[in-house]
Amino acid sequence: MLAYVIRRVFQSIFVLLMVGLVAFSMFRFVGDPVENLLGQERTQADIERVRDQLGLNDPFPVQYVKFLGNALQGNLGVSYRQGRPVSEIIAERAPATLELAGVSALFAVVFGIGLGVFTAIRRDGFMANFIMTTSLIGVSLPTFLIGILLIYIFAVELGWLPSFGRGETVKIGGWSTGFLTESGLKAIILPAITLGLYQMTLIMRLVRSEMLEVLRADYIKFARARGLSTRAINFGHALKNTLVPVITVTGLQIGSIIAFAIITETVFQWPGVGLLFINAIQFVDIPVMAAYLMLISVMFVLINLIVDLLYFVIDPRLSAGASTRGH
Amino acid sequence: MPTPLLSVRDLVIEFPTRHGPLTAVDGVSFDLAAGEVLGVVGESGAGKSLTGSAIIGLLDPPGHIASGEIYLKGKRIDNLRAEDMRAIRGRHIGMVFQDPLTSLNPLYTIADQLIETIRTHLRLSEREARQRAIGLLDDVGIPAASRRIDDYPHQFSGGMRQRVVIALALAAEPELVIADEPTTALDVSVQAQIIDVLKEQCTQHGASVILITHDMGVIAETADRVAVMYSGRIAEIGPVREIIQNAKHPYTSGLMGSIPTLAQEEDRLVQIPGSMPRLSDIPPGCPFNPRCEKVFDKCRVQRPSLIPVENRQVACWLYEDTGTSEVAT
Ligand SMILES: Nc1ncnc2c1ncn2[C@@H]1O[C@H](COP(=O)(O)OP(=O)(O)OP(=O)(O)O)[C@@H](O)[C@H]1O
Ligand code: SF4
């Protein structure tokens, strides 16, 4: 088991190094950073001085290692457009995105598992069939369309919820939260549903099919033969076995929620890192773009790693190597 | 005559299909006395498992009981509400399935599964239930039971797992245990031990057993009576010794002729030429008639019902005259 964990950690580090390389290459080769920094009025001497300062004259590997070292210390360069450290800008924007992604993920997981279990247990019921059919729409509609649809119904027609922004936020330490004000809570509902709907449907369909599979298993039949209650069988024996394979996919989906926040943030003008990235693209603000890509990758890799390690906690068969086998 | 523990009357099990219902079990009747071991043999597809599942109320839809009755201690149980039948499963009727590797939930320890079962049926505290669970494991021959109880199923071998399954089936003291090919999936070297444990434990707990198997040898050693099934019906039922020494039904004779001797590894039954008809084209009259050496005209037209002959019952027209009662035709 320990060997496995170590191997997984090394794999993750390798992936992150590759991502770092891509981000670094963007810095180095997309656009000329010196030109970006110095603007029109510059002399050849200025250019040389800045190139030296930035270490652009060092050999490529040295530059890369320096870049990584800086990144590890949270030094992600300076935004071309705002002239402030990228890390500072991202730290300002991150709470909005993380809160949105968190609520979306919660929505996707809770409703995905809940409805998945429901549609599996009531396999032939009217409600279950209705949900399954509707969920096809959820999977096939693009996110921005769902967002616009929700805005139209709940903001424009009914006027219940705001159509853009984060509402009022409260600052706690360096973290600005929308959870503590009514307008903040209202504002997060539509974007969170928009962002999580696809993942919710995906998790639901997966849970349903896994659960149907598990319900056919011999140990479920044996559990019924022992007279265990339907509740104990469905929510104890069946659900636990269902969730083992569901965890990976769910983990990946949570990663993609963070990534896809870009679209939702644009539709709802949500002031998070996704919107920051979109704006950065318009201004070719390479440091911001690179930092964003690295951040997303780190999240992805971390979530994956956590999911893999979670397996050990849930499935005793995997940690079998450590304990006695047979008798 | 005292009320039998279990009484199955004219049980018919059907599967609906597009071309009308398929009758997989057709008019099965038998009684089982308290403490008795009834062996059930027959070729694959004869309806042995379906009969067992019907008794414990676990037929997989769309299969269902189309007619007939099942009585446990004189009380009808085939038409109970789902919740009432659930209370009977485990508490009054236990079941052991074929494959111990898949019968246990891989994510729960043996203790979890035993204690859950015990506490579903008996009013015991967690600690009392655990004590009882350890006792059960001891009884079925799990070494160091008090330590092994917290292990997961994958930490046991196949034979040990089937012992656990037997302990689980007996956890709430059922009066009847249905064992559906309990050793088929196991290594030959442990099969005999498991049958011994099953028989010994059921005797000790005073449970009757319905033992479904392909192995006449096992039945000869274990059962008091045997029911031979063919095409969803009972061909012959009676005391094991008598049937083995002197089979009356031509199909049973064929089976006995193919009992493997100890020297042979072969444990499949069928050496009679031909094969059992498919459910969709069971011939009229006696279902065995296309394969029967003694077939005569009546066999192709009229279906024989069970005719009492001496201590047993035989569904064969050859015994019509020797029958003690008049057979309605
Ligand atoms: N879901 C189903 N739909 C249609 N027919 C079925 C279904 N399940 C079982 N049957 C039929 O019912 C018949 C009896 O099946 P059963 O499982 O009781 O046989 P068995 O005697 O236990 O055989 P085996 O020795 O192989 O276990 C078989 O012919 C089978 O094809
Ligand atoms: S009834 Fe006829 S066909 Fe059937 S077993 Fe008896 S003799 Fe053979």
Ligand SMILES: [Mg+2]
């Ligand atoms: Mg069977």
